[in-house]
Amino acid sequence: MIRSIWNKGWPPFLTAILLLLLWQFGVMIAGTPTWRLPAPLTIIEEGIRQAPLLGKHISHTVTVTLLGFSIGSVLGLIIACVLHVIPGMKSAFYPLLVLSQNIPTIALAPLLMIWFGFGILPKLIVIALVCFFPVTVATLGGLSNPDPGMHRYLQMIGASRSQLFWKLELPYALPSVFSGLKISATYSVMGGVIAEWLGSDRGIGVFMLLSKSSFRTDRVFVAIVLIVVLSLLLFGAIALLEKWIVRWKTAKS
Structure with a gap:
């Protein structure tokens, strides 16, 4: 048992x-003093006490995260499909996509604030930049590895390039697409928090900064727990969606 x-x-x-x-x-x-390292029960108690205040912070972070994650994921899918379908595009632009990930988000975010102000737009850009790359890479990998037997069969019966893409390559790439989405889901909440650090009046990131400034380590841990929980919930939602859509993989396995 x-x-x-x-x-x-x-x-x-x-x-x-x-x-x-x-x-x-x-x-x-x-x-150990609480300001240095609070105990788990102390963190839970503080989270319960701060629950009324945390509501507006959580709702703001969730809204910005979901919007940025959606934009970044759609952008990643579009980029991957374009690079895969158009000859020469992958070899020309894929290295630039890799180089773009070497720019630290924390360094790029202040520039976005200068260019676009302190509204929601720079925050969405930060989250989208964090999310699009895993989706692009995973989708490209899936599109490049369809079933060889099916690929030969469709070519033999005269399938066009468009038919190969929509009927074979894209369906077989769905597990890879969802792998990229799950990776992006784990990054998106932290991307939203980083964006809030650099300019916002609410959100989990703002709550964390205020707690750090007042040496409330227990509240900082509350914010960390919220970030982890939100990331896991978004990851779980993507996993459930994958299980519902990619049924043929579940049946095969």
Whole structure:
């Protein structure tokens, strides 16, 4: 029975609980002050106390994150399809896409604030820049590796380039597309928080900065927990959508 429970995905959960217990008792035994390292129970209590205030911060971060994630994902899909379909485009522009990821987001964000002000637009650009690259790379990889047998068969019966793309390459690339979306989902919330650090009046990033300035380490950990939870929820939503859309892969496996 223990082995059955262990094999159903419990190891990460049980490991996390064990680490939290070690953290809790370690802080209690060492007598570490709260401003340096709060115990998990202290963080939970502070999160409950701050719940009324956190509502507006969470809603702002979620709204900006979802918008930026959607824009970045759609942009990544379009770029990948264009690079794949048009001959020579991938070899010409793919290295530039890789180079674009070497520019730190924290360094680019102030320029966006100067160019576009302190509204929602620069925040959406930051999140979109974080999200589009994983989707582009994963989609390109999927489009380049369709089923060889099906590809030869469609060519033999005279399928056009457009038919090969829509009926074979794109459907077979869907698992790769969702892999890129799940990676982007984990980055998008942090991208939104970074954007809020550089200019906003609300959001989890603003709450974190205010907590850091007042040496409220427990509130900083509350913000970190919220970021992790939101990232996991978005990741889980993408995974459920993948399971619903890519049914042929589930049936095959």
